[in-house]
Amino acid sequence: MSDARLRRVQKEIRDCAKDKTSNISIDMIDENPFHLIGAFPGPPDTPYEGGYYEVDIVIPDAYPFQPVKMKFITKVYHPNVSSASGAICLDILKDAWSPVLTLKSTLISLQSLLCEPVPNDPQDAEVAKHYLADRAGFNATAKHWAQAYAQAPASKVKATHGKPATDADMAGLAEENVVSFTDMGFPREKVISVLKKLNYRGNNVSNIHESTVLEELFK
Amino acid sequence: MSSDEDANDYFEYEDDGFEDDEMDQEAPVKKDYDVAYNVKTLSQVIDMQKKAIANIQTVLELDASTAAILLRHFGWNSEKLQEQFFNDPSKALTDAGLSPPSSPSAHTSPLLPPTASSSTPPRITRSSKRVATPATTRSRSAVSIQTSFECPVCCIEYPAASLSTKTLALGCGHRFCRDCWVEYVVGKIRTDGESAKIQCMENGCHRIVKGSLIDQLVDPDTSQRYRKLLNEAFVSDTATLRWCPHPGCENVIECSQAPPRMLNQIVPTVTCGCGNELCFGCGFAASHRPVLCKLVKLWQKKCADDSETANWLQANTKECIKCQSTIEKNGGCNHMTCKKCKWEFCWVCMGPWSEHGTAWYQCNRYDEKSGMDARDSQAKSRASLERYLHYFNRWANHELSAKLDADFYKNTEKKMEAMQQSGNLSWIEVQFAKQAVDTVIRARITLKWSYCMAFYLKRNNQTELFEDNQRDLERAVENLGYLLEQNPEPDSISKLRADITNQSAYVQKRHDILMDDTLKGYLERRWEFSVDI
Numbered sequence: 001m002s003d004a005r006l007r008r009v010q011k012e013i014r015d016c017a018k019d020k021t022s023n024i025s026i027d028m029i030d031e032n033p034f035h036l037i038g039a040f041p042g043p044p045d046t047p048y049e050g051g052y053y054e055v056d057i058v059i060p061d062a063y064p065f066q067p068v069k070m071k072f073i074t075k076v077y078h079p080n081v082s083s084a085s086g087a088i089c090l091d092i093l094k095d096a097w098s099p100v101l102t103l104k105s106t107l108i109s110l111q112s113l114l115c116e117p118v119p120n121d122p123q124d125a126e127v128a129k130h131y132l133a134d135r136a137g138f139n140a141t142a143k144h145w146a147q148a149y150a151q152a153p154a155s156k157v158k159a160t161h162g163k164p165a166t167d168a169d170m171a172g173l174a175e176e177n178v179v180s181f182t183d184m185g186f187p188r189e190k191v192i193s194v195l196k197k198l199n200y201r202g203n204n205v206s207n208i209h210e211s212t213v214l215e216e217l218f219k
Numbered sequence: 220m221s222s223d224e225d226a227n228d229y230f231e232y233e234d235d236g237f238e239d240d241e242m243d244q245e246a247p248v249k250k251d252y253d254v255a256y257n258v259k260t261l262s263q264v265i266d267m268q269k270k271a272i273a274n275i276q277t278v279l280e281l282d283a284s285t286a287a288i289l290l291r292h293f294g295w296n297s298e299k300l301q302e303q304f305f306n307d308p309s310k311a312l313t314d315a316g317l318s319p320p321s322s323p324s325a326h327t328s329p330l331l332p333p334t335a336s337s338s339t340p341p342r343i344t345r346s347s348k349r350v351a352t353p354a355t356t357r358s359r360s361a362v363s364i365q366t367s368f369e370c371p372v373c374c375i376e377y378p379a380a381s382l383s384t385k386t387l388a389l390g391c392g393h394r395f396c397r398d399c400w401v402e403y404v405v406g407k408i409r410t411d412g413e414s415a416k417i418q419c420m421e422n423g424c425h426r427i428v429k430g431s432l433i434d435q436l437v438d439p440d441t442s443q444r445y446r447k448l449l450n451e452a453f454v455s456d457t458a459t460l461r462w463c464p465h466p467g468c469e470n471v472i473e474c475s476q477a478p479p480r481m482l483n484q485i486v487p488t489v490t491c492g493c494g495n496e497l498c499f500g501c502g503f504a505a506s507h508r509p510v511l512c513k514l515v516k517l518w519q520k521k522c523a524d525d526s527e528t529a530n531w532l533q534a535n536t537k538e539c540i541k542c543q544s545t546i547e548k549n550g551g552c553n554h555m556t557c558k559k560c561k562w563e564f565c566w567v568c569m570g571p572w573s574e575h576g577t578a579w580y581q582c583n584r585y586d587e588k589s590g591m592d593a594r595d596s597q598a599k600s601r602a603s604l605e606r607y608l609h610y611f612n613r614w615a616n617h618e619l620s621a622k623l624d625a626d627f628y629k630n631t632e633k634k635m636e637a638m639q640q641s642g643n644l645s646w647i648e649v650q651f652a653k654q655a656v657d658t659v660i661r662a663r664i665t666l667k668w669s670y671c672m673a674f675y676l677k678r679n680n681q682t683e684l685f686e687d688n689q690r691d692l693e694r695a696v697e698n699l700g701y702l703l704e705q706n707p708e709p710d711s712i713s714k715l716r717a718d719i720t721n722q723s724a725y726v727q728k729r730h731d732i733l734m735d736d737t738l739k740g741y742l743e744r745r746w747e748f749s750v751d752i
């Protein structure tokens with residue numbers, strides 16, 4: 001049935017190219033109709049606004065009876081997207097897939113996932129905890145990422161201090177918290193990874209005890 | 220009632236002539252903490268399904284496939300299904316992924332081509348009837364027969380004339396071509412291992428594809444696979460059934476006395492018809508008595524998480540603390556003697572064996588005092604790791620001994636042969652040694668799990684008594700193991716035989732005391748654990 005697969009994918013690519021209203025694009029990599037790149041703009045009124053997001057698309061042999069494989073190429077700060085690999089946690093990419101879903105409809109679902117994160121079913125646990133503990137801080141970090149990785153214009157990013165994003169900003173941490181531990185002599189990289197892991201956000205909104213941080217730092 | 224889907228083709232298995240009563244022998248209940256259970260063969264399980272479906276078929280006046288889908292939705296609880304169905308049939312059907320019986324023609328699949336087995340011609344549903352179907356608002360699915368149709372999955376266009384033979388819709392009205400249905404259903408069965416819950420291809424449509432339709436769509440091999448998956452689903456969806464986990468065994472255990480809520484006070488160990496034990500509560504493929512299922516699970520997770528730290532303990536070799544030569548453990552006995560310097564010591568704690576054979580055998584009990592004076596958090600976590608390692612070490616040691624069981628039997632057999640020759644004993648007369656090995660192995664399994672138990676027990680008087688019993692069994696087993704490793708000399712065979720027989724009986728007694736007391740302790744709520752159970 002690979003004929004059906006090819007016919008379906010070619011039709012989908014054609015239909016998507018014809019449709020100028022959706023802002024969604026699907027393009028082949030190296031003339032291979034089964035390895036594609038999808039792209040869409042970040043949805044308005046979200047931290048992703050102004051960014052442009054590319055998605056790696058692999059069409060499995062049993063498509064459309066098995067779900068298409070998608071992951072973000074553009075780095076995204078989002079509870080349902082791995083901040084490291086771009087892997088996506090979305091039901092229609094797994095058991096909720098239906099053969100009538102298309103590449104375009106799936107990309108639209110990704111776009112709406114950016115509008116409405118599902119932090120209770122996270123792909124990236126640290127990001128999800130950040131989202132739940134400190135929404136404003138999460139939004140700021142997601143904007144920093146949009147600017148750094150998705151070409152969102154700088155003017156749209158209301159950074160808290162107007163300077164270019166630091167490693168603490170990108171990790172979603174407050175500079176003064178990072179400094180308070182580096183001042184004790186711990187390496188900055190280690191402090192950032194420990195504070196992220198412990199969800200030491202904002203003005204320590206999760207009330208993490210200093211000894212807990214130290215215990216992790218000593219490990 | 221839907222008529223076009225064959226009601227009697229649901230099961231293709233021949234009755235194999237088993238009478239239920241012949242096979243369903245209730246295992247005699249021995250103790251308060253034992254559960255009653257039946258061992259069922261695969262064909263008996265299939266029969267159970269058949270009967271449940273036939274019963275619902277009659278009571279609710281439905282076809283077999285519909286009855287089966289309803290039963291699966293209600294977890295094979297016939298009473299609950301009947302209650303809900305009489306209350307609100309439409310809701311029961313809709314919830315289960317079927318359409319209400321008020322529009323019978325809607326949940327048929329009239330557009331199948333005639334098959335060899337079916338003598339009735341396919342009925343064509345007039346498009347006007349589709350208006351009444353509860354589902355689709357999507358116009359592309361609610362096609363009229365006068366126009367051609369493009370299958371939304373494969374994008375092939377079908378002329379109006381071929382609609383009835385080449386395309387098909389379930390009761391929900393979502394139409395797709397037959398080829399796509401076949402590929403979809405085959406993929407669901409063969410790739411995803413789905414059976415009872417294969418839904419319509421339309422996004423968000425929960426309509427279930429009936430078994431009778433699946434049989435018409437797929438090849439015989441896939442159909443057989445489908446039936447097998449249905450059986451598996453039947454067992455896993457029925458709370459009172461569990462597959463025997465032992466490789467090659469297809470038996471199913473039926474037990475109604477071990478529902479999940481009881482598992483904080485019983486350990487429902489059962490013996491399958493294949494001769495192996497399993498836990499009905501959690502499916503563990505051996506006895507894990509006297510430990511509760513939940514603690515076994517916690518323990519296994521902990522062991523997996525801490526495996527790297529604990530790995531060195533499982534090593535098969537250790538160094539003699541006196542002469543540093545490498546000592547390999549080659550039997551289950553913990554009484555080690557260094558070949559080089561003849562130092563006798565305990566394999567588990569490396570302490571001198573002289574302290575073990577006598578009254579102050581303390582190898583089983585962790586000395587909590589050493590952890591008491593831990594002040595800072597680092598020392599505390601080290602102390603808690605040490606405590607864990609104490610119990611893990613002893614647990615793992617018995618696990619390791621179990622891996623050497625085959626050697627143990629082989630060595631004993633050699634000795635039994637030697638005894639037959641040099642001691643002039645008959646084959647029957649040397650069987651005591653094999654029985655003693657059986658006793659040791661059984662006791663070691665119990666001892667193994669007793670360390671998991673002790674790890675989670677809170678420190679109190681009851682726990683002290685538990686550890687006293689554990690220590691007594693441990694010591695008895697060691698002594699018996701030691702006797703079994705002795706080389707039978709011609710002049711001492713009869714004494715050795717008497718010693719082994721007596722010690723074997725003593726081990727059995729200590730084993731039963733530990734087991735009885737611990738299992739009764741659950742029913743009497745005597746045990747307090749450091750975790751929630």
Ligand SMILES: [Zn+2]
Binds near residue numbers: 371395397398
């Ligand atoms: Zn098709």
Ligand SMILES: [Zn+2]
Binds near residue numbers: 392420
């Ligand atoms: Zn449907």
Ligand SMILES: [Zn+2]
Binds near residue numbers: 464
């Ligand atoms: Zn079995």
Ligand SMILES: [Zn+2]
Binds near residue numbers: 499
């Ligand atoms: Zn169990």
Ligand SMILES: [Zn+2]
Binds near residue numbers: 541558559
């Ligand atoms: Zn030595």
Ligand SMILES: [Zn+2]
Binds near residue numbers: 567575582
């Ligand atoms: Zn010892």
